[in-house]
Amino acid sequence: MIRLKILLVFLSFLLPAPLFAAELIVDDPVIVPARVSEVVSQRSEVLPGLHIERTIQTLTLIGNGEDNKGTFYTLENDRAVLEKGDRVWLAIRTNTLGEESISVQEIDRRVPLMLLFSVFVILVIFLSRWQGVRAIFGLLASIFIIGYVLVPSLTKGHPPVLTASLVAIVISIGSMILVHGWKNSTKAAIGGTVIAIVCTSILSYAVIIFASLSGITDDASVYLSLSQGVKLDLSGLLLGAMIIGVLGVLDDATITQAETVATIHSANPKATRYELYKQGMRVGHEHISALVNTLALAYTGAALPLLLLFSYSNQSIGYLGSLEIVSTEILRILVGSIGVVLAVPISTFFAAYLYKGRN
Structure with missing residues (x-):
């Protein structure tokens, strides 16, 4: 329910700004599997006003799917604390300006x-x-x-x-x-x-x-x-x-x-x-x-x-x-x-x- 409220508030800010919103509209993300090959760095910070501590990691991952096998990715992750060898799903999004962003979408729980x-x-x-x-x-x-x-x-x-x-x-x-x-x-x-x-x-x-x-x-x-x-x-x-x-x-x-x-x-x-x-x-x-x-x-x-x-x-x-x-x-x-x-x-x-x- 909290996420729902945050989503609605976020959308209310986007609706009055169509030009700005156009840059943020993305297609359905491309989901690919990957494995953490290295945890480059890790730090903690407190979200302002919420007093909630979150961990931010800089990760290097290697793709292990049919279409991305051997592809290396470097990104920041604050979704979950990961370790070397963990398997995840990555979301690759491209906005209307052609800019690409990669993030950890979910833990790979197939095993x-x-x-x-x-x-x-x-x-x-x-x-x-x-x-x-x-x-x-x-x-x-x-x-x-x-x-x-x-x-x-x-x-x-x-x-x-x-x-x-x-x-x-x-x-x-x-x-x-x-x-x-x-x-x-x-x-x-x-x-x-x-x-x-x-x-x-x-x-x-x-x-x-x-x-x-x-x-x-x-x-x-x-x-x-x-x-x-x-x-x-x-x-x-x-x-x-x-x-x-x-x-x-x-x-x-x-x-x-x-x-x-x-x-x-x-x-x-x-x-x-x-x-x-x-x-x-x-x-x-x-x-x-x-x-x-x-x-x-x-x-x-x-x-x-x-x-x-x-x-x-x-x-x-x-x-x-x-x-x-x-x-x-x-x-x-x-x-x-x-x-x-x-x-x-x-x-x-x-x-x-x-x-x-x-x-």
Whole structure:
């Protein structure tokens, strides 16, 4: 939020000075990988008026990408304290006057990300065997659909609500069939998930209108709204994010309930549909409370730095809760929780109907 305010203040100074601003307009930076070959110098200074100490380094880096391999760069860095051998991403920007500037854009975290992902894959496959392999393929397929279907569709201006809902349904159906196979529990879970997604979509749409949410809640949404050539419905994008965000929890809730009914039916084949549903919902009650708590803690954990920032504010709880950046997260929790609460009894009902109907 502080960065957002700084950005808006900065833009307010630029708008009255078009000639000066023209010299500062830059194209999208060229991002290249590099490695620190030498820390030439390092000094500390205190930002005036803020009493914040920052470290400024003079670095020599060598490119290690396909297009810049062996290229040397010398620059000043105040983004993070780096050491020899550290890998980073450099941003090369060129203004309208042809002047080039190079800065450290981000730390290169590909190695730790790949190592942790490898540990995750190994554990899943070791503990779940072939079903774990199918689960990994399902995860990769979901990421592929989001990256190559959902994101391009949104950038082309397709309705975000309908697009996100359809993508969520396709992902849930595809991943469930791939991981669990085509059986009665899968059919029941798919039915419960699809209905819950539709209900969540309708509820999200109503909440966004009723709460007057604009979708501008962070730096990314501000950049999208200011980007030239990008026409996005940010409130609809927020709605789509709510739908995709709750999808994983819905899948877990529905497939677990359907398998629970399948297990009860296997132990007592003579149980009626009502008995299957009633016994399945005994587990469902516990499942609902656990999933709602999980969903709330997941969103709260993601917003923890924001909560710490607000803890220093003297404003009332009512005002802080009305801030869009806060109310959006609260509504995400509530909409997702309602979707989960609806998914559990629906999938349990479908499972009880299918398993009793089979005999």
